[in-house]
Amino acid sequence: MSDQLTFQDPTTRFPDISPPKQDQPEPGLDAELIPGTDRGEDSYTGTGRLRGRRALITGSDSGIGAAVAIAFAREGADVALSYLPAEEEDAQHVCEIIRGAGRRAVPLPGDLSDPEYCREVVRRAAEELGGLDALVNNAGRQIAVEDIADLTDEQWEDTFRTNIHAMFRVSQAALEHLEPGSTIVNSTSVQAYSPSAHLIDYAATKAAINNFTKGLATQLAPRGIRVNSVAPGPIWTPLQVSDGQPKDALPHFGKNTPLGRAGQPTELAPAYVFLTSSESSYVIGETLNVNGGQPSP
Ligand code: NAD
Numbered sequence: 001m002s003d004q005l006t007f008q009d010p011t012t013r014f015p016d017i018s019p020p021k022q023d024q025p026e027p028g029l030d031a032e033l034i035p036g037t038d039r040g041e042d043s044y045t046g047t048g049r050l051r052g053r054r055a056l057i058t059g060s061d062s063g064i065g066a067a068v069a070i071a072f073a074r075e076g077a078d079v080a081l082s083y084l085p086a087e088e089e090d091a092q093h094v095c096e097i098i099r100g101a102g103r104r105a106v107p108l109p110g111d112l113s114d115p116e117y118c119r120e121v122v123r124r125a126a127e128e129l130g131g132l133d134a135l136v137n138n139a140g141r142q143i144a145v146e147d148i149a150d151l152t153d154e155q156w157e158d159t160f161r162t163n164i165h166a167m168f169r170v171s172q173a174a175l176e177h178l179e180p181g182s183t184i185v186n187s188t189s190v191q192a193y194s195p196s197a198h199l200i201d202y203a204a205t206k207a208a209i210n211n212f213t214k215g216l217a218t219q220l221a222p223r224g225i226r227v228n229s230v231a232p233g234p235i236w237t238p239l240q241v242s243d244g245q246p247k248d249a250l251p252h253f254g255k256n257t258p259l260g261r262a263g264q265p266t267e268l269a270p271a272y273v274f275l276t277s278s279e280s281s282y283v284i285g286e287t288l289n290v291n292g293g294q295p296s297p
């Protein structure tokens, strides 16, 4: 590895992007995002930290979940991927990269707002991978609404169903398979502490995820199962263009962080690898903030 790769200025490691205004129907596709994102395809190098692990990663077709899936495979894990059927193109791209790393990729499309799929995706992942010892609850939806008067009952409930109810259901089902040494990592957000005015439903689910992470971690620690979470700041992913942000905000996305730029999905992957690998054996109920320096408790 060249010295240039091991010593990098974080302000310039990735370009300071100014995404043009754009719109995609929910869920957005990485394949159509302008500019494209870095999910570590050409940069993430594994060192065998997850050799032989069997992981289910939700929302692993795109964005942060895709970067985590690529990193897990390059670290030696087999990966089952959960995503919506409309995201098949993105998912197949990630499956190819996983297979290119010599690991198994098991695509399992479905809708996590359906309780039946939450249980079925776990059952199929364990069946296809010959067991399960790592779960990453990463799927989430984020739809910006400026005024609470316009926030419909349907949206409120959809956001909770996808972001937190599914996390409970998938985790509960996974625990039938997780042996001591297994891990759960949940995707929360800087929004859990600093809610944006236009994301009140989403931010509330992320605060719930932080709390769920700590409570479940305490419950499962005696069983040798560790639960932690990662709290990303502004990361350039399809979530942002499928109404995750007001359109006018897109060109400025992430520029208000102390680092001065949005994060790329691959910058999240090492946090998930760390919390899943046995290196973090004494880390329990923690939320690892990866947010470009925004204040968080
Ligand atoms: P993304 O759109 O690439 O990933 C989200 C994924 O969630 C989608 O790919 C989709 O597969 C999945 N999903 C959504 N609704 C679903 C449903 N009903 N059933 C099944 N799957 C569903 O965006 P991302 O930014 O990589 O998001 C990943 C996680 O990171 C989310 O939990 C998000 O809240 C969190 N997060 C993102 C940011 C950011 O700035 N991008 C910041 C903080 C937290």
Ligand code: MG
Pocket: 027, 028, 029, 030, 059, 061, 062, 063, 083, 087, 090, 238
């Ligand atoms: Mg997607």
